[in-house]
Amino acid sequence: MxxxxxxxxxxxxxxxxxxxxxxxxxxxxxxxxxxxxxxxxxxxxxxxxxxxxxxxxxxxxxxxxxxxxxxxxxxxxxxxxxxxxxxxxxxxxxxxxxxxxxxxxxxxxxxxxxxxxxxxxxxxxxxxxxxxxxxxxxxxxxxxxxxxxxxxxxxxxxxxxxxxxxxxxxxxxxxxxxxxxxxxxxxxxSLFTFNVPGSPLKELQGVSVPQARVRIAGQKLEYEGPLLITHWGYSGPAVLKLSAWGARLFHGMNYRFTALVSWVHDQTEESLREQLQQFRKAHPKKVVITNPLFGLPQRLWKALTGIAGINDEVRWAELPAKHTNKLLEALLRMPVEVDGKTTFKExxxxxxxxxxxxxxxxxxxxxxxxxxxxxxxxxxxxxxxxxxxxxxxxxxxxxxxxxxxxxxx
Missing domain, CATH: 3.50.50.60 (FAD/NAD(P)-binding domain)
Known part of the structure; x- marks a missing residue:
């Protein structure tokens, strides 16, 4: 036979x-x-x-x-x-x-x-x-x-x-x-990384966060997990697994969409605002950009404060509400403009x-x-x-x- x-x-x-x-x-x-x-x-x-x-x-x-x-x-x-x-x-x-x-x-x-x-x-x-x-x-x-x-x-x-x-x-x-x-x-x-040609974090290639949440704007699609910043955009299990669940959706969008990244996956807007205020009260004289919170890498924290418009010398006591709100946005739902994909390794x-x-x-x-x-x-x-x-x-x-x-x- x-x-x-x-x-x-x-x-x-x-x-x-x-x-x-x-x-x-x-x-x-x-x-x-x-x-x-x-x-x-x-x-x-x-x-x-x-x-x-x-x-x-x-x-x-x-x-x-x-x-x-x-x-x-x-x-x-x-x-x-x-x-x-x-x-x-x-x-x-x-x-x-x-x-x-x-x-x-x-x-x-x-x-x-x-x-x-x-x-x-x-x-x-x-x-x-x-x-x-x-x-x-x-x-x-x-x-x-x-x-x-x-x-x-x-x-x-x-x-x-x-x-x-x-x-x-x-x-x-x-x-x-x-x-x-x-x-x-x-x-x-399926199983691909996100290309982000205009990423403000491009210089941070190699920096990773052990638990981030990536959500697709306007869709009920999100995934939590390790996230890696690359020179072309974003990778790591959070992105790869999200790409699998959204494979047909992303194909239909021609791989152009907005992703929202939460670097503090376990925080709500209320809890995050409260923690920022508590740190401000406890450490008013500390310089904002040199004191990363939530266990984030120093380079990432500095980049996120920059996105929020906070300059190098500002101390917590001097931080305007406007910049606090922008920092909260950057931490909780930083918009990422995805334009294309890259196959994961081989x-x-x-x-x-x-x-x-x-x-x-x-x-x-x-x-x-x-x-x-x-x-x-x-x-x-x-x-x-x-x-x-x-x-x-x-x-x-x-x-x-x-x-x-x-x-x-």
Whole structure:
């Protein structure tokens, strides 16, 4: 029984391994169009590979997916984060959880994960071919399988096919799957940083705040978390995660909108005003710009007081109400004019892909074509940063692989 897996990434490898290990009769082949295998695994987490997230409750884990949360909740009950940790540890790869919940191999090296996957694939008898692109999949109802037409003018027959070819930034990249009758949710970028060409904080690149709140003006969209000032604008988890939840909204705005940054996320306007007045009474002779409040970095505090029009010599006792109000605004809702985006490092993620209504999410099998399965980012599933996209790859790959194996008698 011939099984073809299209795509040599995380989902493809995991699906191929799951299939081959569950049924030795399966002849499993991975076809990868490039000459690089597991390329996203290699660059993820700064080369450390953020394997999954330390959250072992499926319903809670699923809440980290702007698209696919409902469908993944049940899937994670079969193979979720706990099963992923156990899978790798049973194969000699121990994982560790960091303070923010991200889980990495204890080696802090993505090659550990790559070596494990390639070793398991080899042990299970999975054949891997690189430089082979599939251009068309044609069902063969009489045989019950599929003919795959390749870029080298060759063709292959497969009894079962797993499409794990990854996301694609361009809609036409899904045309070969549209030919099968599958609907595609249009792809748009997710997980990106905000470009702010006119940022008054440009000189503060590298300065970060551990907990800020970023809100989109005129929208019910906001996120709290670490915020990093860059030379092109703003980054950090608060921005990246917000970009995932607002991916389609921001695309519709052509990435031009106003964000409001609160550098003091836990303060209301009333509590903030009260604290400023209390400090003013307690330290009337202190110079405003040299005494940062709320745990903010000195450079950031100085920049925010400058935005409020407070000069270098003004003491708290001399601070006019007008400038106090401006400082309050800068601290609580500093307007940021976003004009464009930048891909986060090398970790390109899109939302969009195969419409989930056309996939049985228990088996990852197409509802249109029996024996055709999908896994990974080719589906309209994407998570925020923190190991969630890899977990979706492991889960969907595992379910597809086990289902294909079970279909072989």
């Amino acid at each position: 011939k099984i073809i897996v299209i795509g040599g990434g995380a989902a493809g490898y995991f699906g191929a391994i799951a299939c081959a290990q569950a049924n030795p009769k399966a002849q499993v082949t991975i076809l990868e169009k490039s000459n690089k295998l597991l390329s996203k695994v290699r660059v993820s987490g700064g080369g450390r590979c953020n394997v999954t997230h330390h959250c072992f409750t499926p319903s809670v884990f699923a809440q980290h997916y702007p698209r696919g949360a409902k469908q993944l909740k049940e899937a994670f009950k079969t193979f979720g984060a706990a099963e992923t940790v156990a899978w790798f540890e049973s194969r000699g790869v121990k994982l560790k959880a960091e303070a923010d919940g991200r889980m990495f191999p204890i080696t802090d090296n993505s090659e550990t994960i790559i070596d494990c996957l390639q070793r398991e694939a080899s042990k299970a008898g999975v054949e891997v071919k690189t430089g082979v692109a599939v251009e068309r999949i044609v069902p063969q109802p009489d045989k019950g399988g599929y003919t795959l037409y390749l870029s080298n003018n060759h063709e292959l027959y497969a009894d079962r096919v797993l499409v794990s070819s990854g996301g694609n930034p361009k809609s036409q990249g899904y045309d070969w799957l549209r030919m099968l009758g599958h609907s595609i949710q249009e792809p748009v970028p 970790e390109f993620v899109t939302c969009g892909g195969i419409d989930l209504s056309q996939v049985n999410m228990k088996t990852m099998e197409s509802r249109l074509h029996p024996g055709l399965h999908f896994a990974g980012e080719v589906l309209d599933i994407d998570g925020i940063t923190g190991g969630f996209n890899f977990q979706a790859a492991w889960t969907t790959g595992y379910l597809a692989g086990r289902t294909m194996a079970a279909s072989i008698s």
